[in-house]
Amino acid sequence: MVQLIPSPEDVMQILRRTGAFREGHFVYPSGKHTPHYFQMPLAFRYYDTARVLAVALSRKFRLDKEVASALPKIAMISPGPGGIPVAFGVREALSAEQIYWAEREDNKRCFRQYVNQSEVPPCVIVDDIVRTGEALRETFALVKELGATVVGCGTIVRFTGAPDRIDDVRIRSLVEFDANWYDNAEQCRDCRRNVPIEHVRF
Ligand SMILES: [Zn+2]
Numbered sequence: 776m777v778q779l780i781p782s783p784e785d786v787m788q789i790l791r792r793t794g795a796f797r798e799g800h801f802v803y804p805s806g807k808h809t810p811h812y813f814q815m816p817l818a819f820r821y822y823d824t825a826r827v828l829a830v831a832l833s834r835k836f837r838l839d840k841e842v843a844s845a846l847p848k849i850a851m852i853s854p855g856p857g858g859i860p861v862a863f864g865v866r867e868a869l870s871a872e873q874i875y876w877a878e879r880e881d882n883k884r885c886f887r888q889y890v891n892q893s894e895v896p897p898c899v900i901v902d903d904i905v906r907t908g909e910a911l912r913e914t915f916a917l918v919k920e921l922g923a924t925v926v927g928c929g930t931i932v933r934f935t936g937a938p939d940r941i942d943d944v945r946i947r948s949l950v951e952f953d954a955n956w957y958d959n960a961e962q963c964r965d966c967r968r969n970v971p972i973e974h975v976r977f
Contacts, residue, residue: 808963815903829864895923
C-alpha cells in the first residue's frame with residue numbers, strides 16, 4: 776500500500792488557507808520581531824484539516840521502527856493544549872492506547888494529579904509547533920518522572936533553530952520552517968519601514 780505524506784509545500788498551503796500561517800509584522804512577548812506567525816489552532820478548528828495533518832504525521836511514525844514496534848501499547852503525550860488535537864488525531868490513525876496532556880500550573884508544566892498511579896506505556900510526544908524546543912524538553916522530563924520512556928516525538932511545524940532531537944529521540948515534522956527573527960526593533964526590517972505592529976501572546 777502506498778502511503779503518501781503531503782509535501783511541506785502542501786502543508787504550508789493548508790496552514791496559509793486556514794489562517795494558521797500569517798504574514799505581517801509581529802512582536803513576541805520576548806520582544807523579538809518577526810515577519811510571520813503561526814496560530815496553529817486555526818488549522819485544527821476544521822475537523823477535516825486537523826485529520827489530514829494528524830494522519831500525515833502518523834505516517835511518519837509508522838516509518839519509525841521504535842514507534843511502530845511498540846504499537847498499539849503507546850501513550851500519546853501533548854506538552855500543552857495546542858498539541859491535544861494532534862495527539863487525538865495521531866492516536867486515531869495509529870490506534871494507540873492512551874492519551875495524556877500536560878498543562879502549566881503556577882508557571883510549571885505538569886500532568887494532572889493521579890496520572891502517575893497506573894503504569895504508563897512507552898510514550899510518543901506530539902505538538903502542533905516547536906519554536907524553541909523548550910516545551911518538548913520539559914515534557915520529556917515529565918515523562919521520565921512518570922517512569923516511562925519516550926520512543927518518538929513529532930510536530931506539524933518545527934522551526935529550524937529548535938533542536939532536531941532530544942535525548943537521542945528524533946523530532947519528526949511535516950514542515951521545517953526557517954524562522955526569521957529580529958532580536959529587537961532596531962534590527963527589525965519592518966520597523967525601519969514603519970509597518971504597523973501586531974503583538975502576539977505566545
Ligand atoms: Zn519590527
